[in-house]
Each structure stands twice: as structure tokens, then as C-alpha cells.
Amino acid sequence: MEFLSQNSIYIVFIITVVIWIGIFFLVNNINKRIKSVESILKEGKNEE
Amino acid sequence: MNNYIKSFLFILMIFVFYAGLTFPIVEKPQFWYEFPFIPGLGELAKIIFFHVPTAWLASIAFLLSMIYGISYLRTKDLKNDAKSLASLEIGFVFAILATVTGSIWAKFNWGSFWNWDPRETSFFILLLIYGSLFALRSAIEQEEKRANLSAVYSIFAFLTVPFFTFIMPRIMDGLHPGSADDTTSGPIVEFHMNGNMLFIFFLSLLSFTILFYWLWNLNYRAIIIKEKLKNRETIL
Numbered sequence: 001m002e003f004l005s006q007n008s009i010y011i012v013f014i015i016t017v018v019i020w021i022g023i024f025f026l027v028n029n030i031n032k033r034i035k036s037v038e039s040i041l042k043e044g045k046n047e048e
Numbered sequence: 049m050n051n052y053i054k055s056f057l058f059i060l061m062i063f064v065f066y067a068g069l070t071f072p073i074v075e076k077p078q079f080w081y082e083f084p085f086i087p088g089l090g091e092l093a094k095i096i097f098f099h100v101p102t103a104w105l106a107s108i109a110f111l112l113s114m115i116y117g118i119s120y121l122r123t124k125d126l127k128n129d130a131k132s133l134a135s136l137e138i139g140f141v142f143a144i145l146a147t148v149t150g151s152i153w154a155k156f157n158w159g160s161f162w163n164w165d166p167r168e169t170s171f172f173i174l175l176l177i178y179g180s181l182f183a184l185r186s187a188i189e190q191e192e193k194r195a196n197l198s199a200v201y202s203i204f205a206f207l208t209v210p211f212f213t214f215i216m217p218r219i220m221d222g223l224h225p226g227s228a229d230d231t232t233s234g235p236i237v238e239f240h241m242n243g244n245m246l247f248i249f250f251l252s253l254l255s256f257t258i259l260f261y262w263l264w265n266l267n268y269r270a271i272i273i274k275e276k277l278k279n280r281e282t283i284l
Contacts, residue, residue, distance in 0.1 A: 013069045017062055024058055027262065031049075034269050041276055 049262050057262070060255040067248045068097030083245045089225065095153045096241075097249060101256035103146035103171070107213055109139025109260065110178065114206035117199035129195035130275065132202060133185070134268035138260060140178055147171055158223050167224035170212035177205050 004010055073083045073091055086093045116132035119125070150168070151161045162168060181201050188194040221227055241249065 009070055013065060016065045020061055031266055037273055
């Protein structure tokens with residue numbers, strides 16, 4: 001804690017990493033959803 | 049994009065954040081993790097790892113938008129129009145990010161968020177030019193007509209990008225580093241960054257480019273899905 005209070009740039013770094021982790025998993029989740037919609041559309045096309 | 053590239057991007061971005069934010073700036077760098085002091089910028093030089101890639105990717109996205117616009121005009125394949133639109137949308141987001149990050153930086157270096165510096169003005173005009181393209185697209189119902197006009201507009205719009213991004217801000221006097229009357233920081237990449245700083249800078253460009261590709265790919269697929277569902281509704 002003393003290290004962080006003397007080197008506040010590391011707090012900025014930690015916050016940035018937390019935001020990046022959030023963005024990464026959000027985009028990855030959207031990727032998965034798009035993939036599942038694509039496969040549903042493909043199955044629908046095959047059934048037609 | 050496969051999982052290896054995603055994992056690589058995840059780690060690379062964290063390293064870029066770590067290096068870009070925490071590596072110290074010193075007068076005479078002696079260790080590999082020290083960056084050189086750039087006159088006129090000091091600690092504020094660190095924005096180069098985050099602001100420049102966003103502006104760079106906006107230019108790349110607008111270039112891609114033009115390339116797929118030309119492809120559409122040659123092939124009349126609407127997938128090319130979707131790729132052009134996907135690139136345009138992501139590029140516009142990166143252009144706004146470049147403007148916002150630059151504006152916050154300007155507050156601390158130049159004293160106010162907006163100074164109508166040639167670089168700020170030229171980028172603002174670019175935002176208006178590409179913002180108009182969205183307005184144009186939303187005003188046309190017919191797919192082929194919309195794609196045709198959008199492709200032609202994206203070609204003419206991109207012709208202005210090199211002038212507004214690389215030429216005008218360098219030949220005019222201004223506050224931005226690299227302006228014609230800049231005697232302190234000058235063209236930073238060419239003269240003031242040492243090997244280590246350049247290495248981190250190019251890693252930053254690489255990581256942001258991979259992120260751009262991922263977002264562009266997702267956006268393109270989402271546009272295609274939307275079009276397919278719209279066509280289905282029309283048939284039903």
C-alpha cells in the first residue's frame with residue numbers, strides 16, 4: 001500500500017488494466033453471440 | 049480471430065499499458081526500461097502510446113473503407129459495402145477517441161481542452177466529412193443506390209485524409225508537436241524517441257491494430273446478420 005501511495009501511476013495502471021479486462025471479455029462475449037447467431041442462421045438456411 | 053491471437057492481444061495490451069504508463073522518463077536513459085526526456089513534452093510524452101495509435105487506426109480504417117468502396121463499385125457485391133461500412137464505423141469511433149484523448153492532453157499541456165490548433169481543426173473537419181457519410185447512408189432506402197453513393201463518397205472523402213492528417217498540420221504554425229514552428233519536440237518519432245521507446249510505440253501500434261481488426265471483423269459479421277434478418281422479414 002505504501003508503494004502505491006508513493007507511486008500513484010501504478011494505480012492508474014491497475015485501473016486501466018481493469019477497464020481493458022472488461023472491454024476484452026465484453027468483445028469476446030459479443031464474438032461468441034455473433035457466432036451462435038451465425039450458426040442458427042446457417043441451420044435455418046439448410047432446413048429451407 | 050483464433051484464441052491464440054486473442055490471448056496474445058490480451059497480454060500484449062497489458063504490457064503496452066504497463067510500459068507506456070510506468071516506465072520512467074529520464075534525461076539520460078541508461079537502462080532498457082527508461083525513456084528519453086523530450087523537450088516541451090516531459091511526462092506528457094507518454095500519450096504517444098495511446099493517442100497516436102487511435103489516430104493512426106482512424107486513418108487506416110478510412111483507407112480500408114475506400115478500398116472496399118472501390119471493390120464494391122467493381123464487383124457490385126454488397127458484402128464489400130458491408131466491409132466498407134464496418135471499417136467506417138470503427139474508424140469513426142477511433143477518430144473520436146483520438147480527439148478526446150488529444151483534448152484531455154491539451155488541457156494539461158496547452159491550458160484548455162480546445163485551441164483550434166491546425167491539427168485539432170483538421171481532425172474536426174475530418175469528423176464532419178465522415179459524419180456526413182453516415183447521414184447520407186441513413187437518408188437512402190434502396191440498398192444498391194446507398195452502396196454506390198457511399199462508395200463514391202468514401203473515395204472522395206479519403207482523398208482529404210492525407211492532406212488533413214499529414215500535410216496541413218505540418219506546414220502550418222501551431223501548438224501540436226510537429227507543427228511548422230515547433231522548435232522543441234519536433235517530429236518526435238524520427239528524432240527524439242530512443243530504440244526502447246520506439247519499440248514500445250510500435251508494440252502499441254501492433255496491439256491496437258489487432259484490436260481494430262477484431263472489432264472490424266465483428267462489426268462486419270453483425271452487419272451481414274442484420275441484412276440477412278431484414279431480407280428474411282421482407283420474404284416472410
